[in-house]
Amino acid sequence: MKNNNINWQKESTRFDVASDYYDKYRPSYPSQMIEHLLKYTNMVPTKQILEIGSGSGKATELFVNRGYNLTCIEQGVNLVSKGNEKFAHTNQVSFINTRFEDWHVSKNTYDLVISAQAFHWVEKPLGFIKSAKALKPNGHVGLFWNMYYDDEDISTKPLIDICKKYGVVPFSTRSNLQKLQLINIKEINESNVFNKPDVFVYPWSIITDWQAFVGFLKTGNGYIALKPSVKTQLENELLSIFKALGGSFEFKFKCTLYIAQKKIAS
Numbered sequence: 001m002k003n004n005n006i007n008w009q010k011e012s013t014r015f016d017v018a019s020d021y022y023d024k025y026r027p028s029y030p031s032q033m034i035e036h037l038l039k040y041t042n043m044v045p046t047k048q049i050l051e052i053g054s055g056s057g058k059a060t061e062l063f064v065n066r067g068y069n070l071t072c073i074e075q076g077v078n079l080v081s082k083g084n085e086k087f088a089h090t091n092q093v094s095f096i097n098t099r100f101e102d103w104h105v106s107k108n109t110y111d112l113v114i115s116a117q118a119f120h121w122v123e124k125p126l127g128f129i130k131s132a133k134a135l136k137p138n139g140h141v142g143l144f145w146n147m148y149y150d151d152e153d154i155s156t157k158p159l160i161d162i163c164k165k166y167g168v169v170p171f172s173t174r175s176n177l178q179k180l181q182l183i184n185i186k187e188i189n190e191s192n193v194f195n196k197p198d199v200f201v202y203p204w205s206i207i208t209d210w211q212a213f214v215g216f217l218k219t220g221n222g223y224i225a226l227k228p229s230v231k232t233q234l235e236n237e238l239l240s241i242f243k244a245l246g247g248s249f250e251f252k253f254k255c256t257l258y259i260a261q262k263k264i265a266s
Contacts, residue, residue, distance in 0.1 A: 001236040007058045014146055016076030023082055025215035027146055029116060033202045033255050034062045037114075038185075040198075040259055041140040043068070047111035050102045050134055052127070053118025056082035057093070059144075064092050071110070075099045081173040101126055105133045113141045120145075128191030135262045142259050143195060147180070149203070149252040159241045161247060168232050177201075177254055184258055194260035202255040210242040213249060 043049075045067035054060050054072035056079045063070055069225055074080050080095045087093040094139045096103060101123050113131045115122070131141050150160050150171040163169040172180070188197045208216070212233055217223040223231065242249065 016078045019076065019078035019082050020226060021215050021218045022079060023058065023086065025212060026055070026058050026219050027206060027216070027251070027253065029059055029062060029146065030202045030204045030255050031062070033144065033200070033257055034066070036200060037112075037142045037144075037257060037259065038066070041112050043112055043143065045069075048109065050113045050131075052113065052115040052131070052260070053081065053121060054116075055079050055118070057086055057091055057115035059092060059114065060087070063085040064090055065179060067233060068092065070094070071096065073098065073100045073103055100130065103130070105130050107133050108136050110134050111136055111139050113139070115141075116145050117145050119143045124128075124187055124191075125191040128188065128193055132191075132193035132262050137262065137264065139262045140259055141262070142257060143184070144255060144257040146253045146255050147177055149177075149227065149254045151252060155245070156249060159238070159245070162234070166222070166226065166230070168217050168220060168226075168234070172254075177256070181256065188258065188260050193263055195263055197258045197260035200257045200259070202257070203253070204255060205250050205252045207248050207253045209248050210239050213242070213251070214238065216251075 020105060037043075047068075049068055049070045051060060051063075051070050051072045053073045054070075055065075055076070057072070060070055060072060060083070064087060070225055072083065072093060072095045073093060074083065077097060078098045083093065083095050113135055128141075135141070140263060148169050148171045150173050152173065160169075160171045163171060185197055185199065188194050217234075223234075226234065
């Protein structure tokens with residue numbers, strides 16, 4: 001649930017200053033989830049995809065590699081520059097440098113609207129209404145997030161506790177994830193432009209060392225907002241923890257996918 005005292009438009013622009021780290025250190029998404037989304041929505045490469053909040057294209061590339069063309073809405077100038085450089089040779093990706101809320105929607109144009117790790121920054125219910133307008137009749141929206149998972153393993157508790165202490169990674173327990181799912185489902189239902197979503201969860205993990213983990217932290221608002229001295233303190237504490245863990249950490253995710261079909265106008 002959003003804190004209304006926070007300037008969410010300002011917060012969502014902070015990622016742009018981390019564009020050099022974003023593509024290198026942000027986690028990708030499980031192949032199984034992408035394949036399921038495409039199969040569930042009856043997508044083939046001739047159909048069109050709109051991506052909201054694409055960043056430099058971490059999720060984008062997973063669709064490009066499968067032959068799809070995408071229109072990507074991204075407000076970060078530096079992230080768009082990285083994305084254009086990354087996909088220039090493919091001729092499959094078109095970036096539009098603006099906030100989704102400010103974009104002049106192309107009605108009934110797209111077969112699938114996706115948003116990876118970004119739709120919580122979009123104003124509601126406007127984001128759902130514009131997504132539905134952009135979709136062809138019977139089109140779908142596919143929203144997905146890598147949720148950072150706290151499985152309450154005693155060996156990794158010190159690392160998770162430090163991240164919570166500094167507010168840099170929102171690790172969630174099973175109970176937290178269930179509550180968040182209910183909130184997201186409620187938002188989709190209350191938009192009145194999509195049918196009830198189906199929800200799918202894909203557990204996965206990566207092995208990361210201290211350097212890669214700190215690189216990942218540098219892409220997040222929590223870390224970016226810290227004072228330089230606090231960043232140094234945090235990194236030193238993490239280094240000690242990684243040494244105690246033998247140099248690496250199993251970073252666990254629950255990638256959660258919400259698929260909803262556009263309602264047919266009555």
